[in-house]
Amino acid sequence: xxxxxxxxxxxxxxxxxxxxxxxxxxxxxxxxxxxxxxxxxxxxxxxxxxxxxxxxxxxxxxxxxxxxxxxxxxxxxxxxxxxxxxxxxxxxxxxxxxxxxxxxxxxxxxxxxxxxxxxxxxxxxxxxxxxxxxxxxxxxxxxxxxxxxxxxxxxxxxxxxxxxxxxxxxxxxxxxxxxxxxxxxxxxxxxxxxxxxxxxxxxxxxxxxxxxxxxxxxxxxxxxxxxxxxxxxxxxxxxxxxxxxxxxxxxxxxxxxxxxxxxxxxxxx
Amino acid sequence: xxxxxxxxxxxxxxxxxxxxxxxxxxxxxxxxxxxxxxxxxxxxxxxxxxxxxxxxxxxxxxxxxxxxxxxxxxxxxxxxxxxxxxxxxxxxxxxxxxxxxxxxxxxxxxxxxxxxxxxxxxxxxxxxxxxxxxxxxxxxxxxxxxxxxxxxxxxxxxxxxxxxxxxxxxxxxxxxxxxxxxxxxxxxxxxxxxxxxxxxxxxxxxxxxxxxxxxxxxxxxxxxxxxxxxxxxxxxxxxxxxxxxxxxxxxxxxxxxxxxxxxxxxxxxxxxxxxxxxxxxxxxx
Numbered sequence: 001x002x003x004x005x006x007x008x009x010x011x012x013x014x015x016x017x018x019x020x021x022x023x024x025x026x027x028x029x030x031x032x033x034x035x036x037x038x039x040x041x042x043x044x045x046x047x048x049x050x051x052x053x054x055x056x057x058x059x060x061x062x063x064x065x066x067x068x069x070x071x072x073x074x075x076x077x078x079x080x081x082x083x084x085x086x087x088x089x090x091x092x093x094x095x096x097x098x099x100x101x102x103x104x105x106x107x108x109x110x111x112x113x114x115x116x117x118x119x120x121x122x123x124x125x126x127x128x129x130x131x132x133x134x135x136x137x138x139x140x141x142x143x144x145x146x147x148x149x150x151x152x153x154x155x156x157x158x159x160x161x162x163x164x165x166x167x168x169x170x171x172x173x174x175x176x177x178x179x180x181x182x183x184x185x186x187x188x189x190x191x192x193x194x195x196x197x198x199x200x201x202x203x204x205x206x207x208x209x210x211x212x213x214x215x216x217x218x219x220x221x222x223x224x225x226x227x228x229x230x231x232x233x234x235x236x237x238x239x240x241x242x243x244x245x246x247x248x249x250x251x252x253x254x255x256x257x258x259x260x261x262x263x264x265x266x267x268x269x
Numbered sequence: 270x271x272x273x274x275x276x277x278x279x280x281x282x283x284x285x286x287x288x289x290x291x292x293x294x295x296x297x298x299x300x301x302x303x304x305x306x307x308x309x310x311x312x313x314x315x316x317x318x319x320x321x322x323x324x325x326x327x328x329x330x331x332x333x334x335x336x337x338x339x340x341x342x343x344x345x346x347x348x349x350x351x352x353x354x355x356x357x358x359x360x361x362x363x364x365x366x367x368x369x370x371x372x373x374x375x376x377x378x379x380x381x382x383x384x385x386x387x388x389x390x391x392x393x394x395x396x397x398x399x400x401x402x403x404x405x406x407x408x409x410x411x412x413x414x415x416x417x418x419x420x421x422x423x424x425x426x427x428x429x430x431x432x433x434x435x436x437x438x439x440x441x442x443x444x445x446x447x448x449x450x451x452x453x454x455x456x457x458x459x460x461x462x463x464x465x466x467x468x469x470x471x472x473x474x475x476x477x478x479x480x481x482x483x484x485x486x487x488x489x490x491x492x493x494x495x496x497x498x499x500x501x502x503x504x505x506x507x508x509x510x511x512x513x514x515x516x517x518x519x520x521x522x523x524x525x526x527x528x529x530x531x532x533x534x535x536x537x538x539x540x541x542x543x544x545x546x547x548x549x550x551x552x553x554x
Contacts, residue, residue: 063456063459063460064459064460065456065459065460083456083459083460083462084460084462085460085461085462087460088460088461089456089457089460091453091456091457093451093453095451095453095454095457097454097472097475097476098476098552098553099475099476099478099550099552108458108461108471109461109462111471112458112461112462112463112464112467112471113461113462140552142552142553153457156461157460157461160461160462166460
């Protein structure tokens, strides 16, 4: 713990967090082992690593959907003990509620939290517009494409005003073209909503494109291997893929992570 | 890959002379999983009934079967008309429908909330399922002697049989459907700040309801089966009782008329449930 000043800029902190799952009987497998890192205010932090590195487990612990075996997780200095609306999560699988319209889906979280009807409607309309679905406000999710369903999920989570946005491979189920559209769209959304976010991905390019900082985890059990500052972006957010590719240092950063991926990935593959 | 795009490969293997005609050939009458036109669907659906009644009519017209055991279809139809006109039969039909509606509603009232609870809370499942799964394997008709001793030949024993025959299966079906509600939906509501009560009422219940209504439709068919058994065990009133009376007087046409009515009612109820499903859950269609 350093000065008061630097502590106040920390949104989320993990200290020595570990989690094991039971395979069968007395056999346990360690998913993550002694993970420590911080997420700063207004930062887009990316958890990246080979498959099976426990990055989703780490995110679920932050969401409060799992309980850690050891270590501490704190949001704004308060320990995390259970799921809560201040840590809204977007999942890889589609989670739109089929029985509600787009508008009702986006209002859903606010309804749970008893936000007055009028305010609910206005906020929902704002976020539906932000994700570009105004024309589909009264449509049901079944009528939407995969990318649109994810945009509904993102709008629903943001409309609920989380203090930390959790994204668990939110574009993983989308086709390649939709995915990069959504990634570019995500940059815009994060900027306009000024939300702190923690994103889990195994897609190196996605990580480099979206991240202000990448936390690289090793494969099973997950440990923090390296925290990679996106110094090649010079503190700016990149808005398009072309812009990303044109940056000096991008190729090198990608090569570096690729190398980490191979080293860590091959260990148990 | 669609079957159409595969066909050139298959024709390649054939003799050269056949390739050309194979390409322009019409779809075979029995093409694997290929869609068929609405007209053909309707035609084939009607055809099977025409064949059935044709064979029946032919068997009676040619006196292949004794008229006492198998009257002609037109005789059955005429009997049905007379039965309905007499009023007594309409009464029997009304009573049968009443029994179905009352016993089935009671079964749903118990099974749907219980099944949803069991599918939501492991403790409830562990406790109740240990009980329900045993009862499910006891055939409902095995309770008939007991029900007759307890409740006599009146309405209660019939309703009880119908209830027992449906409720345990319905509980299990609803429980299974509830367990199948995707975990991500529940976790989404959790991270949006939902408490237990909110998650049950605003996620689990609406998510499982379409499947519950389908399960109810399927179990209603079972309910009709037990209805006839119930009305035969103590034949006083109802369609089944009418058929048993007809048997005593060797009135085969009336028995067959009863079967026809049960079939038609079953279809109507099924149709009603399908319509209700479409209406209630229009977002699924």
